[in-house]
Amino acid sequence: MENFKEQWTLEAAMEILQHPTVDSRTWAEAVEWLLLHGPPEIRQLLQQAAGHATAECFPELKPEGFTADGEPCYDISAVARTLGISEEEAARVVAEKERQHGIRQLFDRSETRKLQ
Numbered sequence: 560m561e562n563f564k565e566q567w568t569l570e571a572a573m574e575i576l577q578h579p580t581v582d583s584r585t586w587a588e589a590v591e592w593l594l595l596h597g598p599p600e601i602r603q604l605l606q607q608a609a610g611h612a613t614a615e616c617f618p619e620l621k622p623e624g625f626t627a628d629g630e631p632c633y634d635i636s637a638v639a640r641t642l643g644i645s646e647e648e649a650a651r652v653v654a655e656k657e658r659q660h661g662i663r664q665l666f667d668r669s670e671t672r673k674l675q
Contacts, residue, residue: 563659567592573601595660606630617641624671632671 567589575581575589594605610631613620620641622631639649653664 563592564596567596569593569597572597595662624668624673626666626671632666635665 572589572592575585576593578586590605593601597605620633620637623634623637624632626632635649635653636646639646642649650665656662657664
């Protein structure tokens with residue numbers, strides 16, 4: 560968990576985001592680092608961009624609820640269907656991210672709220 564944080568700096572991550580020919584894996588790692596450890600204004604911009612990209616690329620995927628912090632929550636079976644993978648694989652990927660970063664990602668429906 561701490562190792563990932565130490566792999567990047569704000570300057571390096573921002574440089575990667577702006578680089579015209581960087582590979583997609585490195586770009587995704589820089590975005591992930593910024594979402595976890597970047598300044599609040601950059602995290603907010605990236606979260607807004609992610610929400611827009613999800614709506615544009617996967618219009619059938621809708622949040623089932625929201626965390627107390629207002630983060631969208633998606634049904635894991637719907638995510639798996641949308642990505643063309645098994646529910647078990649989707650849950651495994653999310654669980655691995657939880658383990659790597661020490662941030663909870665899977666929530667029970669009873670822990671989420673509906674927007675009114």
